[in-house]
Amino acid sequence: MKKKLLSLLLGTSLVMGLAACGGGGKDTSKDTNTKKDTGTTETANAGDAQKIFDQKCSSCHGGDMKGGMGPNLTKVGSKYSKAEILDILKNGKSGGMPAGLVSGDDADTIATWLAAKK
Template structure:
């Protein structure tokens, strides 16, 4: 009975952790370039990337399953995800989910920025 209870609690924690929280617009930099707030903007293979915003979005919504260092935990390793998927494909996976990964919310700019950042991981 204890194993079943622990399994149910762990499963619930995973589902809740996968939901992330990144539905808001806080920390969004849509102007491009350095806005004096410490953001760094880089040109990546998929387009302009606000690295600081992408890392923050990853920490808030992805790290619980994919690990703080992208090496995977419950979710797969993302250290070389850009060699397997394009930025558009990554954005589609974030928006719609894939396999055990549920669809994630968030505004389009944040998803595209995060997808471009991940696409550069090759």
């Protein structure tokens, strides 16, 4: 039990440290006219969402979204609506998801993108 609690605390500290290093600033150098053809149905801002996810979320949820310290998000849209995902991003969730790692337009972008993952 102590190891699990210590791991959770260290992991949360790591996530908070990484979130602080992420900056949260917008990348103004991106080309908004370029769309990567992946052969899947994605939202228009999927590239932005992927970048935000890579910077803010992948350390816990994995680069492939299959989980790690955090849960698997590959089909999270089947479980939660966009509004519910936004609430989790804003307020966190018991079990290790801290509040406020992503906010504002970035939170909306991520929530829209994740809600489409079914």
